[in-house]
Amino acid sequence: MNIQWYPGHMTKAKRAMMEDMKLIDVVVELLDARIPLSSKNPDIDDIARNKSRVILLNKYDLADKEVTMQWKEWFEEKGYFVALVNSKNGNGVKSVNDIIMKACKEKIERDRKRGIINRPVRAMIVGIPNVGKSTFINSFAKKACTKTGNKPGVTRGKQWIRLNKNVELLDTPGILWPKFEDQEVGIRLALIGSIKEEILNITELTIKLVNFLKEKYPNTLVNRYEISDTDDSVEQIKNVAIKRSCKLKGDIPDLDKAAKIIMDDFRSGRLGNITLEYPDSID
Numbered sequence: 001m002n003i004q005w006y007p008g009h010m011t012k013a014k015r016a017m018m019e020d021m022k023l024i025d026v027v028v029e030l031l032d033a034r035i036p037l038s039s040k041n042p043d044i045d046d047i048a049r050n051k052s053r054v055i056l057l058n059k060y061d062l063a064d065k066e067v068t069m070q071w072k073e074w075f076e077e078k079g080y081f082v083a084l085v086n087s088k089n090g091n092g093v094k095s096v097n098d099i100i101m102k103a104c105k106e107k108i109e110r111d112r113k114r115g116i117i118n119r120p121v122r123a124m125i126v127g128i129p130n131v132g133k134s135t136f137i138n139s140f141a142k143k144a145c146t147k148t149g150n151k152p153g154v155t156r157g158k159q160w161i162r163l164n165k166n167v168e169l170l171d172t173p174g175i176l177w178p179k180f181e182d183q184e185v186g187i188r189l190a191l192i193g194s195i196k197e198e199i200l201n202i203t204e205l206t207i208k209l210v211n212f213l214k215e216k217y218p219n220t221l222v223n224r225y226e227i228s229d230t231d232d233s234v235e236q237i238k239n240v241a242i243k244r245s246c247k248l249k250g251d252i253p254d255l256d257k258a259a260k261i262i263m264d265d266f267r268s269g270r271l272g273n274i275t276l277e278y279p280d281s282i283d
Contacts, residue, residue: 002183002186003180003183003186003187003189003190003195003199003200004179004180004186007196009173010173010175010176013172013173013175014043014047014175016172017047017124017126017172017175018047020124020170020172021047021048021051021124023122023170024051024122024123024124024170025051025052025104025107025121025122025123026051026052026053026054026100026103026104026107026121026122026123026124027044027048027051027052027053027054027123027124027126028054028056028096028100028123028124028125028126028169029041029044029048029053029054029055029056029125029126029127030056030058030125030126030127030131030132030133030136031055031056031057031058031127031131032057032058032059032128032131032132032192032194033057033058033059033060033062033063033068033071033084033275034059034062034063034192034274034275034276035188035189035191035192035275035276035277036057036071036075036277037277037282038184038185038188038189038276038277039127039128039131039188039189039192039194041126041127041128041175041176041177042177043175043177044126048124048126052081052103052104052107053079053080053081053103054080054081054082054083054096054099054100054103054123055075055080055081055082055083056082056083056084056085056096056136057071057072057082057083057084057085058085058086058087058127058131058132058136059086059087059131059132060084060085060086060092061086061089061091061269061273062268062269062273062274063273063274063275064273064274064275065273067275067278067279068084068275070278070279070280071279072084073279074279081099081102081103082099083095083096083099085136087132087135087136087139088132088135088139090139093136093139093140096140097140097163097164097166097167100121100123100166100167101121101166101167104121107121108121118165120162120165120166120167120168121166121167121168122168122170123167123168123169123170124169124170124172125137125169125170125171125172126172126175127174128174128175128176128189128194129174129175129176129194129195130174130192130193130194131174131194133171133172133174134171137161137169137171140163140169141161141163141169159171174194176189176194187205187208188276188277190205191205191208191209191263191266191267191276192267192276193267202256202259202260202263203237203255203256203259205259205263206237206259206260206262206263207233207234207237207259209262209263209266210233210236210237210262211233212276213271213274214231214233214236216274217271217272217274220271220272220274221236221240221262221271224265224270224271224272225239225240225243225244226243227239227240227242227243234255237255237258237259237262238253238255238258240258240261240262241253241254241255241257241258244257244258244261246258246261
């Protein structure tokens with residue numbers, strides 16, 4: 001599979017982000033806890049150079065808890081302020097305000113010495129498509145400030161949101177980067193739903209997922225669908241099709257429909273807590 005997706009509006013959004021950066025005190029980057037490194041846009045490091053940095057490992061409830069803590073330590077060792085959040089139910093969101101203030105402590109102190117008191121910290125929230133930025137902001141602000149949707153590309157423009165007397169947040173559209181040098185990164189992004197579905201072959205993608213699960217989380221599909229185990233991933237999907245009565249004409253197992261069931265179950269957490277990459281695998 002060769003996955004690339006960089007629509008024109010992302011180029012425009014990146015330019016706007018670079019322009020707005022001079023107004024910003026801290027950059028808050030949402031990552032998907034299931035693929036923390038693959039969901040981290042390398043362009044952000046260039047754009048946000050010399051700014052305080054906060055990383056929020058979102059959707060941690062869907063990820064392998066032990067591996068998530070390893071990732072938290074990994075990012076903290078690199079100088080980031082890190083928090084775990086679940087934007088949907090609000091877990092961990094309350095702590096973000098304190099982390100933002102902690103990340104900007106030196107800046108606030110400098111302002112105080114210059115006689116600038118009580119100016120809100122200006123934070124820019126960034127992340128890839130479908131990482132949950134809008135849901136996080138609505139949860140953080142305790143009101144519906146932004147449009148949300150379980151697909152990439154819902155947020156298209158920027159908007160300032162006054163969260164409280166301490167923090168103003170600039171929301172930005174989700175952006176990727178022009179080319180995935182490692183196709184495994186593209187595959188991981190596709191698996192969590194950050195690539196436009198229309199350009200993907202879901203069955204091929206599901207085969208990749210099943211291969212991974214058999215290696216790292218054996219018996220996941222066996223337990224979920226109550227099917228027999230097999231070394232062949234296509235056969236495994238076929239077994240799910242039979243179990244779930246996914247049939248084409250002539251009682252032929254519908255692999256595409258079964259693949260979509262498996263993919264939906266993975267993305268929603270019904271297959272369990274799964275992380276697709278690990279800190280100890282990085283060179």
